[in-house]
Amino acid sequence: MTEHIVIVGGGTGGTVLANDLAGRLDDEIDAGDVRVTLINDDPDHVYKPVWLYVPFGQREPADGRRPLDELVDDRVDLRIDRVTEIDTDAKRLRLQGSPRSVGYDYLTVATGSTLAPEEIPGLAEGGHNFYSESGATELREELLSFTEGTLVLSVVGTPHMCPAAPLEFVFMADSWFRERGLREDVDIVYTYPIQRVHGNPNIGEWARPLMDERDIQVETFFNAESVDPEEQTLTSMEGTEVDYDLLVDIPPHSGVDLIEEAGLGDGWVDVDKHTLEAEAAEDVYALGDTADTGVPNAGSVAHYQAGVVGQRLASEVRGQPPTAVYDGKTLCFIETGMDAASFVEFDYENPPSPAPPSEKLHWSKLAYNESYWLTARGLL
Amino acid sequence: MTDTDVEYDETVDARGAACPGPLMDLIGKMRDVDSGTVVRLQSDNDQSLTDVPEWVDEAGNELVAVEEGDEHNEFYVEKA
Numbered sequence: 001m002t003e004h005i006v007i008v009g010g011g012t013g014g015t016v017l018a019n020d021l022a023g024r025l026d027d028e029i030d031a032g033d034v035r036v037t038l039i040n041d042d043p044d045h046v047y048k049p050v051w052l053y054v055p056f057g058q059r060e061p062a063d064g065r066r067p068l069d070e071l072v073d074d075r076v077d078l079r080i081d082r083v084t085e086i087d088t089d090a091k092r093l094r095l096q097g098s099p100r101s102v103g104y105d106y107l108t109v110a111t112g113s114t115l116a117p118e119e120i121p122g123l124a125e126g127g128h129n130f131y132s133e134s135g136a137t138e139l140r141e142e143l144l145s146f147t148e149g150t151l152v153l154s155v156v157g158t159p160h161m162c163p164a165a166p167l168e169f170v171f172m173a174d175s176w177f178r179e180r181g182l183r184e185d186v187d188i189v190y191t192y193p194i195q196r197v198h199g200n201p202n203i204g205e206w207a208r209p210l211m212d213e214r215d216i217q218v219e220t221f222f223n224a225e226s227v228d229p230e231e232q233t234l235t236s237m238e239g240t241e242v243d244y245d246l247l248v249d250i251p252p253h254s255g256v257d258l259i260e261e262a263g264l265g266d267g268w269v270d271v272d273k274h275t276l277e278a279e280a281a282e283d284v285y286a287l288g289d290t291a292d293t294g295v296p297n298a299g300s301v302a303h304y305q306a307g308v309v310g311q312r313l314a315s316e317v318r319g320q321p322p323t324a325v326y327d328g329k330t331l332c333f334i335e336t337g338m339d340a341a342s343f344v345e346f347d348y349e350n351p352p353s354p355a356p357p358s359e360k361l362h363w364s365k366l367a368y369n370e371s372y373w374l375t376a377r378g379l380l
Numbered sequence: 381m382t383d384t385d386v387e388y389d390e391t392v393d394a395r396g397a398a399c400p401g402p403l404m405d406l407i408g409k410m411r412d413v414d415s416g417t418v419v420r421l422q423s424d425n426d427q428s429l430t431d432v433p434e435w436v437d438e439a440g441n442e443l444v445a446v447e448e449g450d451e452h453n454e455f456y457v458e459k460a
C-alpha cells in the first residue's frame with residue numbers, strides 16, 4: 001500500500017515541507033511506499049517579503065517569483081490546480097480544474113492568508129497596500145509622486161502577515177524621505193488597534209522611542225471603521241478621525257473559505273500549537289499562516305513548522321509515534337531605516353528582545369532574501 | 381467555570397490565545413454587531429484584565445461585568 005501525503009498550498013510552508021519530505025523519505029518514495037503531492041493554484045512560488053522593497057523602488061515584483069517546478073524536488077508530484085473542497089471523512093479533495101477527486105492518507109493545509117479590504121467601507125478605494133504584488137507596484141507610483149502632505153500607515157487588520165512590516169514601512173519611509181530632502185514636507189502618522197505600537201509588548205516598547213525620535217506620529221487604540229476616499233479621512237471605532245493625503249493600510253486578512261467549509265476552523269485551522277495537528281479531523285496538519293497557533297504570521301514560522309510536520313509525517317508513515325513538536329520559534333529581521341535593521345528571536349517560553357539596529361543586520365536581511373530560494377529548495 | 385446572571389447575545393471564546401489576541405478578537409466581534417448587543421469575551425490571559433477595560437473605555441462602550449474565574453475570566457461588553 002502506498003501512503004499518500006498531500007500538501008495544499010505551495011507557498012513558503014508547503015514548499016519547504018514538500019522538499020523536506022522528499023529528502024527525509026527518499027528511500028520510501030523510491031520504493032513506491034510513499035507518494036508526496038503538492039497542489040498549488042499558481043505555477044509560480046511567491047516570496048512576499050520582496051514587496052516591502054517594491055514601493056521604494058529597491059526591488060521588482062518579479063524578484064519574488066520563481067516557477068514552482070524549479071524549486072520542488074522531482075520526487076514530489078506537483079499539481080497546479082485550486083483545491084475547492086476538503087472532505088476529511090472520506091479523506092478526499094476536489095479540484096477546480098479536474099473532475100477527478102484526490103484521495104489522501106495524510107493532509108497538510110498550507111494555504112496562507114488572503115486580503116479582505118472590502119471588510120472596511122472605502123478602504124479598497126481610498127487605501128494602498130504593499131501586501132500584494134499589484135498593491136506594491138501601485139504604491140510605488142503613488143510614493144514617487146508624493147512630495148508633501150500626510151502619509152498615514154494604518155494597521156487595520158490583525159492578525160496579519162509579518163507583524164514587523166508596518167513598523168519597517170514607516171521607518172523606511174522616514175529614511176527615504178530624509179534622503180530625498182522631503183521629510184520636512186511629509187508628515188508620517190502610524191495607527192495601531194491597541195494601546196501600543198505593536199502587538200508584542202517588548203517589540204512595542206522598543207519601537208515607540210524610535211518612532212518618537214524620528215517624528216513619526218502615533219495614534220494608538222485606533223481601529224479603522226471606515227474610509228472616506230473623497231474627504232481623505234479615516235474614522236475609527238473609537239470615534240477619532242485622521243486625515244490623510246496618502247493612505248497605506250495593512251488590510252484585514254482572512255483564511256480561505258475551504259477551511260471553514262471543511263469544518264477545520266473559521267478560515268484558520270484550529271490546531272494543537274505544539275503538534276500542529278488539526279483539532280477537528282484525523283491525519284490533518286496545518287502550518288504557516290493557516291495554523292492558528294497565536295505566533296506571528298511569518299515565513300520563518302512556516303519554515304520551522306514545516307520541519308516539525310515533516311518529521312511527524314515521516315514517523316507516521318513508518319508506523320512510529322511522532323515526537324517532534326513546535327516550540328513557537330519565530331525569527332524576524334526588522335528594517336529600521338534604509339540601511340539599518342534589528343533582529344528578534346523568540347518562542348512560546350521566551351519573549352523577544354530586539355537587537356540594537358545596525359548596518360550589519362540590514363545586510364543580513366538582504367542576504368537572507370537572496371538566499372531564500374535555497375531555503376525553499378530545502379538546502380538551507 | 382463561572383456562573384452568571386448577566387445576559388449576553390454573542391460569545392467570543394479567546395481562551396488559549398496570547399495577548400493581544402483576546403482583545404483583538406473582541407474588537408473584531410464588536411465591528412460586526414449592532415449597537416446594544418452584549419458580547420461575552422472569555423479569556424485566560426491575565427493581561428486582558430487591564431487591556432479590555434482600557435479599550436472598552438476608549439471606544440465608549442460599556443463594560444457591564446467582569447467575572448473572574450479559576451480557569452478564565454469573562455468580560456461582558458455592551459456596544460454603544
Ligand SMILES: Cc1cc2nc3c(=O)[nH]c(=O)nc-3n(C[C@H](O)[C@H](O)[C@H](O)COP(=O)(O)OP(=O)(O)OC[C@H]3O[C@@H](n4cnc5c(N)ncnc54)[C@H](O)[C@@H]3O)c2cc1C
Nearest residue numbers: 009011012013041049083111112162288289297298299300
Ligand atoms: C510585505 C510582506 C513582507 C513580509 N516579510 C516577511 C519577513 O521579512 N520575514 C518573514 O518571516 N515573513 C515575512 N512575511 C510573511 C510571509 O510571507 C508569510 O507569513 C508566509 O508566506 C506564510 O507562508 P505560508 O506557506 O503559510 O503561506 P503562503 O506563502 O502565502 O502560501 C500559500 C500558498 O497557498 C496557495 N493556495 C491558497 N489557496 C489554495 C487552494 N485552495 N488551492 C491551492 N493552492 C492554494 C497560494 O497560492 C500560495 O501559493 C511578509 C509578508 C508580506 C506580505
